[in-house]
Amino acid sequence: MEDIYSNPELYDALHEDIKTDKNVITHYAKQCDGPVLEIASGTGRLAKYIIDLGLPYTGIDNSDAFVKSAVNNFAQGGEFILQDMRNFNLEKQYEFAFIGFNSFLHNLNDTDALSCLKSINKHLSSSGLFLLSIFQPDPLFLYQDEYLHEARSFFNYKGKQCRMMEKNSYDDDTQINSLTWYLEIDGVLSKETYSFEQRMYYPHKMDILFDQANFKVLEKFGDWNMVPLQEESPLQIYVCKSNRQQ
Numbered sequence: 001m002e003d004i005y006s007n008p009e010l011y012d013a014l015h016e017d018i019k020t021d022k023n024v025i026t027h028y029a030k031q032c033d034g035p036v037l038e039i040a041s042g043t044g045r046l047a048k049y050i051i052d053l054g055l056p057y058t059g060i061d062n063s064d065a066f067v068k069s070a071v072n073n074f075a076q077g078g079e080f081i082l083q084d085m086r087n088f089n090l091e092k093q094y095e096f097a098f099i100g101f102n103s104f105l106h107n108l109n110d111t112d113a114l115s116c117l118k119s120i121n122k123h124l125s126s127s128g129l130f131l132l133s134i135f136q137p138d139p140l141f142l143y144q145d146e147y148l149h150e151a152r153s154f155f156n157y158k159g160k161q162c163r164m165m166e167k168n169s170y171d172d173d174t175q176i177n178s179l180t181w182y183l184e185i186d187g188v189l190s191k192e193t194y195s196f197e198q199r200m201y202y203p204h205k206m207d208i209l210f211d212q213a214n215f216k217v218l219e220k221f222g223d224w225n226m227v228p229l230q231e232e233s234p235l236q237i238y239v240c241k242s243n244r245q246q
């Protein structure tokens with residue numbers, strides 16, 4: 001079984017059509033109008049939007065394969081650095097920092113989550129904004145009892161029609177969801193499998209973490225239409241500033 005973040009070509013094929021987060025992220029990047037830091041930048045799916053705006057862009061990620069792929073894709077216009085979001089120091093401050101697309105869920109415990117937020121806070125200028133987006137934990141999804149279901153509908157990969165099937169197993173104690181992806185190629189399940197883990201964070205936990213990491217939350221949205229966060233919202237999108245004394 002491989003790490004899902006070891007195959008940039010497959011990741012890009014899977015996520016080619018996902019653009020729902022573009023408008024809100026570019027809205028805040030434009031508003032901040034300065035250097036942008038993306039945490040867990042991957043192969044540069046979101047980096048592209050910032051680079052297209054002409055803003056200085058830095059992305060950090062701890063997958064060597066993904067950082068190399070991003071450097072290759074965006075040789076001009078952005079920098080991509082191999083760093084662990086749980087503790088990093090770039091010795092620079094940014095006007096806009098963001099961690100999108102559930103990447104924050106890879107902080108698998110409170111210690112890592114808090115350390116990650118504190119590292120981000122250090123990199124935010126006094127006028128800067130920080131955006132974080134994750135999904136709301138959904139019991140119907142978490143407690144599927146290892147049932148094989150579709151994770152991503154049909155996509156093209158290496159000239160074949162593929163589908164990503166998924167099984168998950170949720171541990172109540174650790175609040176960690178362990179996922180396995182099975183690649184279906186031309187209607188047949190292949191031997192290619194990928195794994196990853198996500199810790200579930202509920203809104204009340206995010207409030208505590210932001211407070212402990214010295215962030216002031218300015219906005220809480222429940223989807224990419226910027227509707228206020230509610231109990232049944234699909235997403236949690238937070239826009240914060242630093243409370244740190246400059």
Ligand SMILES: C[S@@+](CC[C@H](N)C(=O)[O-])C[C@H]1O[C@@H](n2cnc3c(N)ncnc32)[C@H](O)[C@@H]1O
Pocket residue numbers: 005015039040041042043044045046060061062063066083084085086100101102103106
């Ligand atoms: C869901 S992908 C998001 C990538 C990209 N931001 C996007 O929107 O397509 C999650 C990313 O988090 C990265 N990641 C996981 N754990 C990390 C860590 N501890 N430090 C930095 N990056 C990490 C993975 O390598 C992967 O690129």
